[in-house]
Amino acid sequence: MNCPFCKEYLEDSRCKNCGYDLNKCRWVSIKKVYPPDDIIIESMLKASGIPVRLHRREVPQLPVGIGPMAETNIYVPEIIVAEAASLIDSYNNT
Numbered sequence: 094m095n096c097p098f099c100k101e102y103l104e105d106s107r108c109k110n111c112g113y114d115l116n117k118c119r120w121v122s123i124k125k126v127y128p129p130d131d132i133i134i135e136s137m138l139k140a141s142g143i144p145v146r147l148h149r150r151e152v153p154q155l156p157v158g159i160g161p162m163a164e165t166n167i168y169v170p171e172i173i174v175a176e177a178a179s180l181i182d183s184y185n186n187t
């Protein structure tokens with residue numbers, strides 16, 4: 094992935110170039126999706142070098158065993174929200 098601030102290649106959670114720290118930045122939920130869209134969007138964002146985190150939550154109303162209906166929140170660093178959102182939009186429009 095790349096640093097969301099300076100776009101340098103990021104091998105660690107902290108950017109060696111500008112000091113941007115993924116563990117200290119604010120992560121924002123940009124979209125709520127369901128499988129298999131979570132995997133697709135995650136790999137799409139990663140392919141574009143965007144750091145991404147998924148937070149899964151089982152939907153409580155549904156009985157266990159009905160299938161993978163866990164709702165997933167897609168989180169990206171606040172600084173790169175616009176770029177990530179437009180990528181997701183382009184996926185939804187195809």
Ligand SMILES: [Zn+2]
Pocket residue numbers: 096097098099100101108109110111112113
């Ligand atoms: Zn950087």
